[in-house]
Amino acid sequence: MKDDATIWISGTVHNIFSIGQILMELGFKILNIITWEKTNPPPNFSCRYFTHSTEQIIWARKTEKIPHYFNYELMKKLNGNKQMKDVWRLPAIALWEKSCGKHPTQKPLSVLTRLILASTKPNFWILDPFTGSSTTGIAANLANRKFLVIDLQEEYLILSKKRKMEIEDPKIATKFRKKIEGFIDNSQLKLFLIEESKTDYGCELEF
Ligand SMILES: C[S@@+](CC[C@H](N)C(=O)[O-])C[C@H]1O[C@@H](n2cnc3c(N)ncnc32)[C@H](O)[C@@H]1O
Numbered sequence: 001m002k003d004d005a006t007i008w009i010s011g012t013v014h015n016i017f018s019i020g021q022i023l024m025e026l027g028f029k030i031l032n033i034i035t036w037e038k039t040n041p042p043p044n045f046s047c048r049y050f051t052h053s054t055e056q057i058i059w060a061r062k063t064e065k066i067p068h069y070f071n072y073e074l075m076k077k078l079n080g081n082k083q084m085k086d087v088w089r090l091p092a093i094a095l096w097e098k099s100c101g102k103h104p105t106q107k108p109l110s111v112l113t114r115l116i117l118a119s120t121k122p123n124f125w126i127l128d129p130f131t132g133s134s135t136t137g138i139a140a141n142l143a144n145r146k147f148l149v150i151d152l153q154e155e156y157l158i159l160s161k162k163r164k165m166e167i168e169d170p171k172i173a174t175k176f177r178k179k180i181e182g183f184i185d186n187s188q189l190k191l192f193l194i195e196e197s198k199t200d201y202g203c204e205l206e207f
Contacts, residue, residue: 011057
């Protein structure tokens with residue numbers, strides 16, 4: 001990671017506390033713990049617990065001292081001109097996101113798109129070392145960012161490649177951008193990306 005980079009780690013109650021502890025031991029500064037509240041969680045079949053309807057995502061930066069990038073204005077705009085909260089109400093994975101095959105723990109593009117737009121500028125490199133079906137990468141490319149992936153299992157890299165090829169068709173990319181949730185309407189993401197591409201990021205851009 002670059003010194004001014006940030007890291008996002010999603011987890012469940014089984015591991016999120018140990019991950020937070022390890023990050024602090026490594027000197028990371030925890031910026032937020034996002035609670036993703038699924039608007040359509042699967043039912044709890046055992047009927048012995050509350051329905052699991054949230055996932056936590058830690059957002060941290062590499063050091064205490066070096067400032068990080070946060071697109072505060074965009075996040076506010078997405079939240080009807082009120083500060084974006086750390087609770088995100090977004091749906092669980094939809095069927096159209098699985099057109100190339102299935103990964104057992106695939107994340108929805110809406111969650112990944114929001115965190116990428118909040119913390120990166122256009123053309124930034126994003127690494128997902130546990131990429132699975134590469135939702136991070138697909139969200140990155142749809143938002144004009146670059147991505148690198150790693151996964152232990154070849155079948156998931158093949159699935160990732162299929163997803164990457166799928167969005168190389170501009171019609172499909174446009175359709176997906178319209179379907180990603182968390183925006184005021186289905187043209188807001190496209191309009192934001194056009195506006196963002198005109199913004200001068202000076203020497204910080206990585207073209
Ligand atoms: C939770 S899934 C990621 C799902 C992904 N976010 C998506 O939307 O498809 C984690 C992935 O990490 C991979 N993995 C587990 N241990 C790994 C390791 N040590 N190195 C690289 N990949 C690993 C698994 O094969 C699995 O596909």
